[in-house]
Amino acid sequence: MKIDLQTVAHLERLAYLEFSPQQREGLLIDLNKILNFAAELKEVDLTGVAPMTHAIEQLNVLRPDTLPLALEPKTQSELGPTARDDAQDHNRAADQRRTLALQNAPQHDGVFYLVPKVLE
Amino acid sequence: MNVDTSALEIAAQVRAGVRSAAAVTTAALQRIARLNPSIHAFVEVWSDFAAEQAARLDQKIAAGQTLGPLAGVPIAIKDNLCVAGQICSCASKMLENFRPTYQATVIDRLVQADAILIGRANMDQFAMGSATEYSMWGPSKNPRDLTRSPGGSSGGSAAAVASGMVPLALGSDTGGSIRQPAAFCGIYGLKPTYGTVSRYGLIAFASSLDQVGPLANSAADLALLLNVIAGHDPKDATSLPNARRDDSSKETSPVDSNQAWPKEFESHAPQNLKGWRIGVIDEQLSADLHPDVLAATQATIKQMEQAGATVVPVDLPHQKYAIATYYLVASCEAASNLSRYDGMHFGYRSPLAATTNQPHAGSLEAVIRASRGAGFGEEVKRRILLGTFALSQGYADQFYNQALKVRRKIREDFDAAFQKVDVLIGPTTAAPAFKIGAHQDDPVAMYQTDLFTVSANLAGTPALSLPVNHCKANSSATSDASPATTDLPLAVHLQAAPGHENRLLQMAAFLAR
Numbered sequence: 001m002k003i004d005l006q007t008v009a010h011l012e013r014l015a016y017l018e019f020s021p022q023q024r025e026g027l028l029i030d031l032n033k034i035l036n037f038a039a040e041l042k043e044v045d046l047t048g049v050a051p052m053t054h055a056i057e058q059l060n061v062l063r064p065d066t067l068p069l070a071l072e073p074k075t076q077s078e079l080g081p082t083a084r085d086d087a088q089d090h091n092r093a094a095d096q097r098r099t100l101a102l103q104n105a106p107q108h109d110g111v112f113y114l115v116p117k118v119l120e
Numbered sequence: 121m122n123v124d125t126s127a128l129e130i131a132a133q134v135r136a137g138v139r140s141a142a143a144v145t146t147a148a149l150q151r152i153a154r155l156n157p158s159i160h161a162f163v164e165v166w167s168d169f170a171a172e173q174a175a176r177l178d179q180k181i182a183a184g185q186t187l188g189p190l191a192g193v194p195i196a197i198k199d200n201l202c203v204a205g206q207i208c209s210c211a212s213k214m215l216e217n218f219r220p221t222y223q224a225t226v227i228d229r230l231v232q233a234d235a236i237l238i239g240r241a242n243m244d245q246f247a248m249g250s251a252t253e254y255s256m257w258g259p260s261k262n263p264r265d266l267t268r269s270p271g272g273s274s275g276g277s278a279a280a281v282a283s284g285m286v287p288l289a290l291g292s293d294t295g296g297s298i299r300q301p302a303a304f305c306g307i308y309g310l311k312p313t314y315g316t317v318s319r320y321g322l323i324a325f326a327s328s329l330d331q332v333g334p335l336a337n338s339a340a341d342l343a344l345l346l347n348v349i350a351g352h353d354p355k356d357a358t359s360l361p362n363a364r365r366d367d368s369s370k371e372t373s374p375v376d377s378n379q380a381w382p383k384e385f386e387s388h389a390p391q392n393l394k395g396w397r398i399g400v401i402d403e404q405l406s407a408d409l410h411p412d413v414l415a416a417t418q419a420t421i422k423q424m425e426q427a428g429a430t431v432v433p434v435d436l437p438h439q440k441y442a443i444a445t446y447y448l449v450a451s452c453e454a455a456s457n458l459s460r461y462d463g464m465h466f467g468y469r470s471p472l473a474a475t476t477n478q479p480h481a482g483s484l485e486a487v488i489r490a491s492r493g494a495g496f497g498e499e500v501k502r503r504i505l506l507g508t509f510a511l512s513q514g515y516a517d518q519f520y521n522q523a524l525k526v527r528r529k530i531r532e533d534f535d536a537a538f539q540k541v542d543v544l545i546g547p548t549t550a551a552p553a554f555k556i557g558a559h560q561d562d563p564v565a566m567y568q569t570d571l572f573t574v575s576a577n578l579a580g581t582p583a584l585s586l587p588v589n590h591c592k593a594n595s596s597a598t599s600d601a602s603p604a605t606t607d608l609p610l611a612v613h614l615q616a617a618p619g620h621e622n623r624l625l626q627m628a629a630f631l632a633r
Contacts, residue, residue, distance in 0.1 A: 001518075003509070015455065015508040016462075016485070017501055018493030030502055031509065033564050038444045038510075041522050044529065051524030052531060054328045054358070055314035055580025061357045071221055100221040106469035115464050116484045 001035055003028065071097040124148065127193045127287040127341045134192030137181065141192035145174040145236050148194035152239070152285045158266060161280035163199055163257040165239040166206065170194070173236050180234070188234035190348055195230060196280040196289035199240040200247055201332070202321040203227050210323050211255035212245040214461050214468045214495035224321020225356065226290060226332050226349045233348040238286055242276030245497040246458065247297055247325045249273050250569050251559065254499045259556055262304060264609055268553040271301030277335050278305040288345050289335040294325050295446050296548075296573025298333045299585035299613065303548035306587040306609025308628065309335045310342045313618045314580035315360035317346075318353030326453035327358070329446075329577040339387040339586070339628035346385045346621065387625035389633055393427040396627070399434035399541030404572060410551035416588050416610040417547045420631060424545070427630070432541050436533040439575060441526050446574035447503075447567055448510050448523035455507025458500070463491030470494050502563060531579040538617035543627050545614055546572055548585040552608035572613055583615045584624040586631060 008024050008031065019027065098111070107114035124130050124147060133139045149167055156162050177192060197203060200210045202220035204227075209215045230237065244254040252260040252275025260275045262268040263283035270279040274291030278301030281289050291298040293311035302309025310333045317332045324330065334345035353359040390396075400421055405414060425431050463469035470490035496504070510519035537544060549569060559566035576583035587609050612631075616623045 007509070008505070011505050011508045011512070014512065015504050016459075016488050016492055017496075017504065018489040019501075027502060027505060030563050031506060033562075034447065034506055034567075035509075035519075037564055037567075038448055038519060038523075041441055041444050041448075041526050042518075044438070044441060044522075044526050046522065046525040046529070049525040049528055051521050052528035053524055055531075055578075056358060056360065061361070063354050103221060104218055104466035106463060106467070113465060116482055116487045118484050 001039055002032055003035065071100045124194075125284055125287055125337045127190065127336065127344055130193050130287060131189060131191045131344075134177075134181070135187050139192070141174040141177040141181070141236065142171070144192045145170050145194060145238070148236075148238055148286055151283075152280075155263075155283050155285055158261065159263055159279050159283050159285075160258060160260045161241055161270075161276045161283065161285060162196065162239040163209070163211065163242045163255075163276065164207065166237060169206070170236050170238050177234055177236070188232060188348075189344060190230065190233040190235035190288075192234065192236060193288060194236045194238040194286045195345075196239060196241040196277050196286045197227070197237055198274055198277050198289070198291050199243050200292060200323040200325075201227060201290060202323070203237060206240070208240070208323065209256070210246050211243045211257055212495065212497060212500065213256050214492075215323075216256065216468065218466055220321070222321065225318035225353045227321065229349050229351075230290075235288075235348075240276075241274070241280055241289060241291075244273035244275070244297075244499070246323070246454070246500050247273040247292055247294055247330075248454065248499050248503055250296070250300060250566055251554070251556070252276060252301070253556065253560065254497055256497065261556070262553050264306060264607070265553065267555055268608070269304065269556050269558070271304035271549075271553065273297040273301075274309075274335065275301045275304075278302050278307060278309065281305070281335050281337060282307045287337060288341060290332060290345075290349070291335050292322055292325075292330055292332050293573075293577065294329045294331075294450060295577050296570045298335060299548050299573050299583060300570065302335055302585045303587070303611030303613075304553035304609065306589075306611070307335060307337055308339060308342050308584070308586050309333065310346065310584045310621065310624065311576060311582060312346060312350065312621055313360075313582045314577075315358055316350045316582075316621070318349075318351075318356040318359050320353055320355040324457040326450040327457060328453060329450060331577070339584075339625045339632065342584070342628075343385040343387040343625050350385065385621055385625060387622075387629040389629035390626055393424055393429035393627075393630065396424070396429040396543065397541040398424050398429045398431050399537055399544040400431055401434050401436055401439065401544060401546050403436070403439060404546040407571070408550060409547060412610055413547045413549070413551060417545070417612055420588050420612050421545060423631065434537045434541060434544060436530075436537060436575070438526060438529040438533050442530055442575045442578060443567055443571055445523045445526045445530065446570070446578055447506070448519055449527060449578065451503040451507035452511050452520050452523075453507070454500075455504045455511060458496070458504055461492060461495065462488045463495065464488070467491070468495035499563070527578045530575055534575070534579045534581055534615075534617070542620075543614050543616050543623050545612055548572060548611040548613040552610060576615055581615055581618050582621045582624060583613060584621075584628055585611045585613050586628045588612050588631065
């Protein structure tokens with residue numbers, strides 16, 4: 001099995017990557033080396049063998065159907081002395097969660113992620 | 121200078137009030153300041169954060185509160201484990217400035233145990249590599265010989281412990297990334313049974329293979345840290361529900377939900393090895409082993425035999441396919457896991473994409489491509505491409521599914537072996553630590569260095585690497601080709617059936633006596 005530059009370019013598109021022509025040449029050599037090496041798996045008799053996708057093949061892990069918050073809002077005391085009524089607390093907590101969620105965004109406007117134009 | 125190499129000792133001193141957490145932490149920070157510039161084990165040292173943690177712990181001590189098992193013990197954290205509020209870069213430009221808003225379960229457990237988180241340890245980008253050379257921060261050096269690699273991908277963790285900067289480190293092991301660096305640096309490293317330690321907050325590489333584990337200077341310290349981090353976590357669906365059950369039976373059965381799990385990990389060295397059945401994989405000893413590694417492994421087997429163990433030859437017929445199987449499975453899972461990095465929600469976004477003159481310049485797709493192209497390192501992209509190929513239409517059956525079937529055969533080999541033996545022994549690596557840059561131009565040669573370690577990840581079994589230095593004084597065992605290797609650490613690899621970490625810890629403690 002040998003792949004060509006066209007395949008590398010195809011994979012590049014599928015994987016949402018970007019290479020220079022020179023990098024593509026290098027990857028072609030590497031991938032062929034690896035695939036050549038992986039071809040040895042073909043010699044194993046695997047009749048009737050089921051694929052093993054996981055080390056621990058357990059099914060149906062169940063937990064209570066509760067809504068855990070991945071982004072923990074601050075505690076009541078940290079919300080400040082003025083935050084007394086529930087609605088106000090709720091809004092503040094939501095604001096804090098949003099701030100946390102956007103903290104790592106490359107671009108945002110404080111409320112939404114900013115991304116390149118999707119629709120023409 | 122007092123070198124703190126034992127976590128058990130430090131915790132005992134802090135608990136007894138002999139030393140304050142602040143004093144221990146300051147000593148560690150001073151050692152790091154002195155050694156890290158040449159070894160480069162840490163990519164960031166949390167000096168202020170560590171001092172804060174120590175001060176808080178000392179207040180707790182002053183208030184007479186009960187202390188955790190890692191009281192005051194400084195610990196290095198591999199740069200792929202999320203510590204809330206600290207950068208977690210995976211040694212990649214993609215996550216160079218990523219500050220997780222949540223925390224890994226293992227970190228929560230360390231904090232509860234009163235450990236002192238000291239800094240981020242260097243690694244191969246996204247844990248893909250065997251030399252810590254594929255790090256955006258530059259390579260780490262082996263403390264035993266600065267021209268050599270500490271191994272990888274947890275090379276920073278291993279180098280930090282081996283150089284005495286810290287007594288403990290957390291690493292992650294997808295194909296040997298704890299055990300190979302431990303072997304290269306002359307320390308102890310354990311990959312637990314898959315599912316023993318939560319993966320929540322570990323940045324995913326290959327989810328069915330990844331497992332977090334300890335690196336330390338003794339089996340006792342491995343057990344100490346493993347006891348803290350192991351246990352069921354509802355946040356990780358692959359975390360074993362019965363991660364701490366009674367281990368009274370010596371019966372070994374293939375992993376299933378009825379598996380016996382240790383309640384407590386412990387490393388009491390047995391008086392002798394009477395009743396222990398040791399499996400020797402003949403094929404591993406006839407492979408192209410470095411003569412010192414072969415001699416060290418044989419000497420260890422002899423030591424076991426003299427202590428009363430029964431040595432049984434074991435055949436693992438599919439072991440020779442492990443590397444190919446591993447690189448296909450791991451790359452496919454990586455290609456899938458790393459598809460989340462799109463430069464939109466978090467991670468690196470290319471500023472150039474908007475201005476390139478390629479088709480669709482500035483489009484969403486162009487920005488994603490440019491961001492991934494520039495954010496990921498070469499090895500990461502190589503594996504994404506390989507995984508994408510092995511999963512693509514027309515090839516998935518031939519490559520990915522084929523690899524998954526061979527994976528089952530590898531597992532069945534282990535299941536059969538562990539019906540006959542308690543512990544398997546072999547070398548951790550075929551040779552001692554290689555020179556930095558030795559495999560730079562040949563990915564397949566680099567992959568081959570994982571030959572003995574990847575099967576445990578494929579099968580989900582526990583495995584431990586421990587230093588043995590039988591050949592140190594025996595210069596005749598060293599070939600002319602590598603005269604410089606006589607003082608390099610040598611290691612052996614112990615493997616057991618799922619859930620039987622204690623056999624590995626006990627055996628390691630015995631061999632160290």
